[in-house]
């Protein structure tokens with residue numbers, strides 16, 4: 034198995050409850066009549082990278098979107114069950130969803146910078162929050178771009194359009210935009226599938242750095258990537274959680290035949 038990073042990861046059952054960043058309890062989700070997620074219960078550990086894997090359509094992105102209530106945007110979506118983040122059930126009707134989304138940032142497959150400068154992209158969320166002191170914005174932009182390993186490449190062109198950056202730079206800019214809000218959790222939905230192999234490695238190394246300061250949940254179709262970057266991996270099939278373990282165990286000694294068939298490419 035290809036490994037970039039040393040994981041040194043405790044087995045899933047050894048994790049203390051206190052170390053969970055996200056605690057999913059009996060989550061079910063429907064789009065209209067279609068039952069998409071079935072009785073999902075799992076604890077996602079703090080300051081680790083957790084990968085969600087499984088065949089196309091098994092519900093990975095939908096589950097990821099549950100962690101910042103993204104599915105609320107779709108008519109006909111309903112869900113039952115709890116998702117506890119920071120001690121609160123985020124599925125509760127009274128949760129402030131805008132605030133939740135600043136604590137739980139999200140990065141999609143296609144980099145989607147706003148049509149504005151690099152600087153304005155990074156501080157967009159902060160300005161929405163009412164931060165308008167120039168020195169504070171400058172500091173936040175510099176620090177987020179440094180965390181996203183982009184500062185050295187853009188420090189002399191902060192006021193150029195973000196659309197002039199390469200695909201890999203744009204994806205790091207989107208990560209910087211999320212980091213500027215100091216999220217506790219970063220959700221990455223196939224963040225490298227539109228990028229070349231070298232840029233992909235660069236972003237993977239960045240994840241290893243970022244988990245020091247926030248919890249990362251990544252959806253990926255790339256088994257090597259999941260094995261390289263994640264501490265824990267959850268395998269889904271048709272909306273059900275089939276197996277969840279530390280990545281070393283899941284990729285070398287899966288318990289379930291279905292998991293083995295998937296990771297060895299026998300289906301999916």
Ligand SMILES: Nc1ncnc2c1ncn2[C@@H]1O[C@H](COP(=O)(O)OP(=O)(O)OP(=O)(O)O)[C@@H](O)[C@H]1O
Pocket residue numbers: 064067069087088089090091092093094095096107
């Ligand atoms: N907004 C929506 N409205 C209706 N059905 C949806 C919606 N979003 C997703 N679905 C359905 O829910 C199921 C799970 O989709 P989801 O995108 O979560 O799967 P996935 O595992 O992330 O797939 P992929 O790997 O192809 O991205 C699919 O059957 C999909 O068609």
